[in-house]
Amino acid sequence: MTRWTRRTALLLPLSAAATPAVRRELRDPNGRLLGWLAPRPGGVLEARDRAGRLLGTYDPAGNETRDRNGRLLYRGEALSALIVCHGGG
Secondary structure, three states, X not given: OOOOOHHHHXXXXXXXXXXXXXXXXXXXXXXXXXXXXXXXXXXXXXXXXXXXXXXXXXXOOOOEEEEOOOOEEEEOOOHHHHHHHXXXX
């Protein structure tokens, strides 16, 4: 069984990490929580900041990452980038 660390969660593509059954936390080098990825029914993943505010979602069926307002941000999974860029504040 693979032991997941913050580094492997950020570096592995979603297909390699597989959709988690529980939330995955992302932390800065000092261990401070930046946010987390959590599954929704239907395989959709959502990104939330440390306060629990929705940052965006990833739908593997359409291979699209969208922001909290539903605007297309990226074709592919980019939720970790959303958390790192926008979840720190």
